[in-house]
Amino acid sequence: MFARISTSLAALAICLGTASVPAAAQTADDPLLKDLNGCLSGANPGTEQDFMTRLNPALNDTDRVSWCLFLYVNSNAASTGNNNALFETWATDNDTFQTNPVWPAPGAAEKPLRRPILPHIVKQQAQGGITPFVLPVSSTQCNPGELCIGEEVRRNRSTFNFIKDNRLYSRDGLKAYAKPIVFPSDSIEVKANWVPVSQLAQFLSGSGAPTDPKLYHLNTTTENGKQVQYALLSFHIISKMVPNWTWATFEHMNNPGRCDVLGCNDSFGANPPATAPQSNATGKQYPDCVKTPALAALFKAAKIDAAFANYCLKGSQTDFTDAQGVKTRLGNSVTEAGFLDTASCITCHGNAAFSFITGAFSTNRVFLYNSTPIAPFGPLDPGQFWLYPDKDPMRTADAAIFRSSDFVWSIPFCAIDSTGKSGCVAK
Secondary structure, three states: OHHHHHHHHHHHHHHHOOOOOOOOOOOOOOHHHHHHHHHHHOOOOOOHHHHHHHHOHHHHOHHHHHHHHHHHHOEEOOOOOOOOEHHHHOEEHHHHOOOOOOOOOOOOOOOOOEOOHHHHHHHHHHOOOOOOOOOEOOOOOOOOOOOOOEEEEEEOHHHHHHHHHOOOOEHHHHHHOOOOOOOOOOOEEEEEEEEEHHHHHHHOOOOOOOOOHHHOOEEEEEEOOEEEEEEEEEEEEEEOOOOOOEEEEEEEOOOOOOOOOOOEEOOOOEOOOEEOOOOOOOOOOOOOOOEOHHHHHHHHHOOEOHHHHHEEEEEEEOOOEOOOOOEOOOOOOOOOOOOHHHOOHHHHHHOOEEEOOOOOOEEOOOOOOOOOOOOOOOOOOHHHOOOOOOOOOOOOOOOOOOEEOOOOOHHHHHOEOOOOOOOOOOO
16 A cells, blocks of 8 residues: 555655755755755655655754754865854855955855844844944954954855846845845855854853853954954854745854743754743753754764754744744844844844835834834734735735845845945945
């Protein structure tokens, strides 16, 4: 009986084009992409349920896919003078948003960090104004006692090429692009947060966590002529495997308050799979995210800095609500510091948009609040994009007030103006 079902499922796979499921089409013979493809495909299906799950793992097995992406983007890419993971060889905002976007040269170790953008915007909003401009951060320029957490955004070749080839790196290019922006399905971006190793003890102060730098993925960059070593604290990974992207956030196991507010949830890689937030204390140490045998096996096969075993999946997100209509939330204690209780990666990025309706360029509004008033997480508000979103669908559509940048905030925030200036490139 199962043989008959297997034959039928094989025919279904051919019909759907998934008999052999490529993870990405950037370079077919890339061994790292082959490893990612194998991880995403999983073991050969033993049941019809296994087979159907395997057809769309990004939606059906989301946390496993998050870990597959983790192992891929953090594959060892170190060369002389650096300790690069693969994502650290990808294009930064500096590489992308300039007059002539350039893919970084092999072995490049530049780390153009800036202050974390979301806490920066939250502070501006509390003061009555929002400006997407971000200040560069350098450990050699911080005020005495100031914690210098830096942030960078990296994008893979597919994402970079789509922006470059369609001139989406400039406001003039955005104005000329007269169709919806839809990134290729092999697009991936990483947003990472780092702290100087010299300030690691300050970051962990009061949490009870050990301050051993060897527990962290480390890398070195040059700042004002000095070599500065940084420790990776947390990072988001997003992929275009599904139309609204997949969203995953990871934190180092020792981050103070790692599971505060939202808890930690990992149905594939952590034992136990859920850790509830502490109700009577914040900013303290949580138990280590013990790896399941399934995840441990993936780590054993991966070519990766051993320190990455000390990072935990905080959570994954692929939809605005769950099956009961409850709005989903996702954020980590560093990137979304100050508004975790209303953080939703998919909703925030779903509002990424720009407009020329007044003739001048403008970005969509950013809504980030802590507790009260509640930020609009959950499903998107079409009124953010259309003047009359609920009118008779048979009537001619209105021109959009704001045009979506397909969940990528870097486009409206960083697109260069007519002088070549970008609002978020750290110089």
